[in-house]
Amino acid sequence: MAIPIPQPRGDVLFESFAAGPLQCNCSIIGDAITKKGVIIDPGGDPDHIMSVVERLGLTITAIVHTHAHLDHILASGEIKNRTGAKLFLHKGDKPLWDSLEQQCLKFGVPYEPTPSPDSWxxxxxxxxxxxxxxxxxxxxxxxxxxxxxxxxxxxxAGDTLFQMGIGRTDLPGGSYQEISRSIEDRLFRLEGDALIVTGHGPNTSLEFERRANPFFGRGV
Ligand SMILES: [Zn+2]
Ligand SMILES: [Zn+2]
Structure with missing residues (x-):
């Protein structure tokens, strides 16, 4: 079944691509007029990320993270060095960010010392x-x-919502009840249709997931 994927609207520069050893989707979004932009989830391949930023002609004003699993933050320190932009994270993921070295050991991924987030x-x-x-x-x-x-x-959406799926809730800090509430009460209540960039794998559509995501008892 082909899912109709909406295209971004308006004066926006937008690209997303898989980056890093665990192929997290990194997104770059910028204002086409002011050329100011943000990077979301720089999970690796800083040279590639910066080449996209340069091709789009953006000045990066912030580096924001959907969460602090290693695959979403592995290039954050390097991208901060290269852009001078600040790192943003929700405080609830501070323990994960602080355990980056242990996360890297567990997954056999080289560890790069990474500065703490600048802002919660x-x-x-x-x-x-x-x-x-x-x-x-x-x-x-x-x-x-x-x-x-x-x-x-x-x-x-980071690792919260996937095409016909939801994120894992069996890792430290995970909760099935909370992810269900987050998706039903926040994401599915957003207006209209939208392109959804997930944390890994294919994009999807908000309208489609609202109607067909099997975790919410709807079915196609
Ligand atoms: Zn994750
Ligand atoms: Zn992930």
């Missing part, structure tokens, strides 16, 4: 470009965030 994101906080807003959507981890760009019809 809170629910409904504005993102510094494209009228974005950070939504606290716990459940995959305690501090999981989704980033909603209503003007452009883009939702970056």
């Amino acid at each position: 994101l809170t629910d409904d906080e504005a993102i510094s470009c494209c009228n974005g807003v950070a939504l606290h959507t716990p459940g995959h981890t305690a501090g999981s965030m989704s980033f909603w760009f209503e003007d452009h019809g883009i939702l970056v």
Whole structure:
């Protein structure tokens, strides 16, 4: 079944691509007029990330994270060095961020010392470009965030919502009850349709998941 994937709307520069050893989807979004942009989840391959930033002609004003599993933050320190932008994370994921070295050991991934986040994101906080807003959507981890760009019809959902699936809740800080509430009460209540960039694998559509995601008893 082919899922109709909406395209971003309006004056926006947007790219997402799999990055790093665990192929997390990294997103770059920028205002086509002001050329200010943010990077979401720099999970690796900093040279590639910076080449996209340069091709789009963006000045990066913030580096934001959906959560602090290693595969979403592995290039964060390097990208901070290269752009001078600040690192943003929900405080609920501070213990995970602080355990990056142990996470790397567990997955056999080389560890790069990474500076602490510069600022704690809170629910409904504005993102510094494209009228974005950070939504606290716990459940995959305690501090999981989704980033909603209503003007452009883009939702970056991290490991909370996947095409016909939801994120794992069996890792430290995970909760099935919370992820269900986050998706039903926050993400599915956003207006209209949108492109959803998931944490790994294919994109999907908000309208489609609202109707067909099997975890919410709907079925196709
Ligand atoms: Zn994760
Ligand atoms: Zn992930």
